[in-house]
Amino acid sequence: MRSLLDWIDHRTGIRSLTREALFENIPGGSRWRYVWGSTLTFTIFVQFITGIFLWMGYSASSGDAWESVNYIQNEMAGGWLLRGIHHWMAQLMPVLLLLHLMQVVVDGAYKAPREVNYWFGVLLLLLVLALSLTGYLLPWDQKGFWATKVATNLITLVPFVGPELQQLVIGGTEYGHHTLTRFFALHAGVLPGLLVLLIVGHIYLFRRHGITPAEPVTKRDAYFWPDQVFKDVVACLAVTVAVLAVVLWSHGAHLGSPADPSEPYSAARPDWYFLFLFQFLKLPFFAGEKEVWGAIYIPGMAVALICLMPFIGRWKLGHVFNVGVIFVFLGGAGALTYLAKQEDVDGPNSATYLKGVLADTRDAQRVTALARGRGIESTALSLLKDDPKTQGARLFAQHCASCHRYDGHDGLAVELAKAESHDDLAKRTGVSSRFLSGDAVHPDWLARKTGTQDEWQPVKSVLKAKAEGPFDVIASVSPPEKPSAPDLNGFATRQWIRDLLDPDQYLSARYFGGTAHGEGAMYKKFLNRKVRKYDAEEKAMLELVVFALSAEAKLLSQAEDDKADADKIKQGIDHLIDDIGCVDCHAFGEPDPDADGPDLTGYGSRQWIIDFVKNPEHEKFYPDNNDRMPAFGVKKILTDKEVGLIADWLRGDYFEPVR
Amino acid sequence: MENPEENQVEPSDSSVGESVGQAEGPRDPSEPGTPEPAGERRGFIKFLCAFIGTLISAVPFGAGVWSYLDPLAKRNKGGGGGDGFVRVASLDAIPADGTPAKFSIVADKVDAWNRFSNVSIGAVYLRLVDGMPSALHTVCPHLGCFVDYRPGKKDFFCPCHNSNFKLDGSIVEGVSPRAMDGLRIEVRNKTEVWVKFQNFQPGHSHKVPVS
Numbered sequence: 047m048r049s050l051l052d053w054i055d056h057r058t059g060i061r062s063l064t065r066e067a068l069f070e071n072i073p074g075g076s077r078w079r080y081v082w083g084s085t086l087t088f089t090i091f092v093q094f095i096t097g098i099f100l101w102m103g104y105s106a107s108s109g110d111a112w113e114s115v116n117y118i119q120n121e122m123a124g125g126w127l128l129r130g131i132h133h134w135m136a137q138l139m140p141v142l143l144l145l146h147l148m149q150v151v152v153d154g155a156y157k158a159p160r161e162v163n164y165w166f167g168v169l170l171l172l173l174v175l176a177l178s179l180t181g182y183l184l185p186w187d188q189k190g191f192w193a194t195k196v197a198t199n200l201i202t203l204v205p206f207v208g209p210e211l212q213q214l215v216i217g218g219t220e221y222g223h224h225t226l227t228r229f230f231a232l233h234a235g236v237l238p239g240l241l242v243l244l245i246v247g248h249i250y251l252f253r254r255h256g257i258t259p260a261e262p263v264t265k266r267d268a269y270f271w272p273d274q275v276f277k278d279v280v281a282c283l284a285v286t287v288a289v290l291a292v293v294l295w296s297h298g299a300h301l302g303s304p305a306d307p308s309e310p311y312s313a314a315r316p317d318w319y320f321l322f323l324f325q326f327l328k329l330p331f332f333a334g335e336k337e338v339w340g341a342i343y344i345p346g347m348a349v350a351l352i353c354l355m356p357f358i359g360r361w362k363l364g365h366v367f368n369v370g371v372i373f374v375f376l377g378g379a380g381a382l383t384y385l386a387k388q389e390d391v392d393g394p395n396s397a398t399y400l401k402g403v404l405a406d407t408r409d410a411q412r413v414t415a416l417a418r419g420r421g422i423e424s425t426a427l428s429l430l431k432d433d434p435k436t437q438g439a440r441l442f443a444q445h446c447a448s449c450h451r452y453d454g455h456d457g458l459a460v461e462l463a464k465a466e467s468h469d470d471l472a473k474r475t476g477v478s479s480r481f482l483s484g485d486a487v488h489p490d491w492l493a494r495k496t497g498t499q500d501e502w503q504p505v506k507s508v509l510k511a512k513a514e515g516p517f518d519v520i521a522s523v524s525p526p527e528k529p530s531a532p533d534l535n536g537f538a539t540r541q542w543i544r545d546l547l548d549p550d551q552y553l554s555a556r557y558f559g560g561t562a563h564g565e566g567a568m569y570k571k572f573l574n575r576k577v578r579k580y581d582a583e584e585k586a587m588l589e590l591v592v593f594a595l596s597a598e599a600k601l602l603s604q605a606e607d608d609k610a611d612a613d614k615i616k617q618g619i620d621h622l623i624d625d626i627g628c629v630d631c632h633a634f635g636e637p638d639p640d641a642d643g644p645d646l647t648g649y650g651s652r653q654w655i656i657d658f659v660k661n662p663e664h665e666k667f668y669p670d671n672n673d674r675m676p677a678f679g680v681k682k683i684l685t686d687k688e689v690g691l692i693a694d695w696l697r698g699d700y701f702e703p704v705r
Numbered sequence: 706m707e708n709p710e711e712n713q714v715e716p717s718d719s720s721v722g723e724s725v726g727q728a729e730g731p732r733d734p735s736e737p738g739t740p741e742p743a744g745e746r747r748g749f750i751k752f753l754c755a756f757i758g759t760l761i762s763a764v765p766f767g768a769g770v771w772s773y774l775d776p777l778a779k780r781n782k783g784g785g786g787g788d789g790f791v792r793v794a795s796l797d798a799i800p801a802d803g804t805p806a807k808f809s810i811v812a813d814k815v816d817a818w819n820r821f822s823n824v825s826i827g828a829v830y831l832r833l834v835d836g837m838p839s840a841l842h843t844v845c846p847h848l849g850c851f852v853d854y855r856p857g858k859k860d861f862f863c864p865c866h867n868s869n870f871k872l873d874g875s876i877v878e879g880v881s882p883r884a885m886d887g888l889r890i891e892v893r894n895k896t897e898v899w900v901k902f903q904n905f906q907p908g909h910s911h912k913v914p915v916s
Binding site for chain 2: 108109192195196199200202203209210213214216217218219220222223224306307308309310311312313314315324327328329330332333334335337338395398399402431444445448523525526676681682683684
């Protein structure tokens with residue numbers, strides 16, 4: 047073994063190299079405060095290793111980036127761990143960098159003869175920030191897309207060449223394939239290459255000039271090996287354990303829904319260590335054309351001031367000034383970061399922000415489930431665009447919710463966990479819980495007592511009323527107008543039809559109370575005049591009619607019940623025609639030109655809903671007494687595909703993963 | 706200075722250094738048979754080395770930078786018809802009460818090596834003013850975030866840097882350098898709303914189309 051080592055050493059000189067690396071003298075001996083440089087080198091090592099393995103699973107194109115990252119995160123064995131380590135280590139790096147910088151400035155390690163090494167360090171800091179910025183876009187999710195758009199739009203403010211520079215950075219005038227290929231080349235090639243060069247230079251210069259001992263030096267000198275190395279590896283172990291704990295707790299790293307230039311994302315924020323710059327640009331001083339000062343000139347001057355510290359430090363009070371500057375910068379950045387977070391969770395527009403976070407989370411979960419359950423034929427975004435559960439709700443919110451409701455909201459609400467009691471609700475609404483969690487309840491959102499049919503109320507008013515819970519809570523701001531058409535949640539289900547045929551419910555806001563039909567024959571001649579006086583036997587017949595009518599819809603959710611109740615449904619059809627007399631006003635089974643009300647044949651079925659939405663004034667429905675409902679198809683307000691998506695969504699006819 | 710680690714130091718093999726020192730080096734130019742080159746010629750060789758070195762290094766960089774500058778040579782290949790107008794919605798789809806509604810711009814899109822048909826390339830807010838439609842770009846002219854419509858306050862609000870705008874797009878307050886970008890709009894065949902969809906450079910007080 048020894049002869050082998052001798053041979054290698056003869057050819058390479060490895061022994062003297064190792065000696066040089068390990069037996070560096072440390073004035074005053076090893077210290078815990080010297081560990082930051084080594085931990086940073088370690089984190090960069092981890093990022094290189096995890097980054098290269100991520101590279102093996104990543105595809106940099108606008109049709110593949112999200113899809114490949116989703117595959118890494120949710121399908122690949124150990125992918126979540128790999129991605130989680132890369133993501134969370136990147137979150138830790140700015141903290142370690144700042145600690146390192148603070149230490150260098152406070153200890154005066156930037157002074158002669160170490161100026162060049164100090165500048166290398168500043169450049170390394172900027173490189174790591176550039177790596178973070180470029181890495182943020184690579185998953186191609188809504189968060190990365192919109193946040194990076196802001197960052198790249200800032201480039202247009204660069205004097206003289208701004209727009210051209212931006213085109214070069216994003217690879218064209220619009221975000222697309224080449225934005226990703228260019229960002230990826232920077233993130234995985236150019237920047238790491240520069241990083242390695244600078245680190246080699248940084249460590250070489252560090253060794254050339256030696257460590258700057260922290261005063262006072264009370265202990266004896268020692269070599270780097272093994273005392274300081276031991277402290278360094280313990281610190282690296284602490285870093286690893288901390289990062290692994292967060293990775294396990296969060297099961298990897300967040301992945302939002304796929305980037306979509308036509309859908310808003312109200313929570314577009316940079317990573318937390320850029321929040322101070324983000325908040326800085328909100329200052330009124332930088333309004334209008336002065337923005338370039340906040341975005342480029344002042345940050346540029348701050349970096350220049352940091353670079354000039356070695357020269358400033360030569361003056362009598364220069365070092366004190368430098369230390370003061372660093373603390374002012376850090377204090378200012380810290381305050382701005384806090385303000386940015388605070389504004390998001392407790393500012394006047396915090397509901398918008400939190401709703402953006404939740405809507406994105408909902409879409410991300412949905413598209414991940416679709417990708418897993420159905421596979422991605424073209425892109426993940428097209429899965430979402432063709433998904434009735436996603437698009438039906440959006441279309442309903444845009445075109446229907448000004449009159450209709452869906453379970454009391456506009457169809458886009460995000461269901462949150464229950465609040466078990468009034469106190470629980472108050473706690474979940476509190477600023478501190480919102481600060482920590484994106485899904486914490488906002489006071490503007492809605493709550494109602496569990497198990498009731500009460501209208502949703504803003505959480506604020508529930509808290510004020512001090513009514514005891516448990517409560518269902520949803521993230522949906524109360525629509526400004528009162529409902530003036532039926533609530534379509536559960537449309538054509540047995541319960542929905544049962545309640546429809548209850549005279550009081552029919553007249554409530556949940557059904558036709560807000561429409562002209564409240565005054566129509568259905569209520570006056572049938573529900574009020576007959577149903578109110580039904581005896582037990584007639585009520586039993588009406589219940590069978592409910593079964594029969596609901597079976598017309600052929601709802602997936604009721605398929606088993608319909609099959610089991612085939613006899614009752616058959617009886618119900620007889621009652622519908624003969625005893626209850628629905629066909630006096632409605633067509634059933636065959637066209638009836640004299641019918642006043644909607645045709646009940648296939649009531650609630652996909653085709654029935656599509657025909658109705660496309661033209662409610664068709665002779666099958668309300669040829670003479672349609673109340674405000676636009677003919678969405680005839681007037682080309684909605685395409686056939688869009689009407690189909692709404693119908694499928696209302697009927698719950700969409701893919702659901704097997705639990 | 707006392708070396709606290711001296712007991713742990715592995716002594717080096719002195720013979721190694723010697724053997725390396727015995728390696729054959731360049732010949733001594735003062736030896737017979739090695740004429741000293743003229744100073745002028747030597748200078749020229751140095752110049753040639755630098756020149757050739759720079760030249761051959763420039764080859765890969767030159768090829769790379771040339772292709773990197775490609776986007777500056779390309780014009781924007783946006784979607785829509787030849788005149789840049791895209792059919793967005795039916796006139797009846799816009800709320801009659803003047804409330805703005807968001808519509809996706811669905812058009813063909815060229816993205817480098819792909820051509821996509823009928824994909825969302827952006828969105829606009831349409832609203833009726835005295836029965837006539839008007840269109841605003843949904844992107845904030847400040848830094849390009851997606852501007853929200855707030856039904857409760859009946860205004861537009863950018864959730865990034867808190868600029869807010871009236872329904873006609875003019876600034877109420879905030880850091881935006883200009884009003885929301887209006888887009889040219891035409892009603893064709895009596896009911897079809899067509900919009901000339903284009904993007905504008907953010908951050909400036911005047912509209913500069915991105916081309």
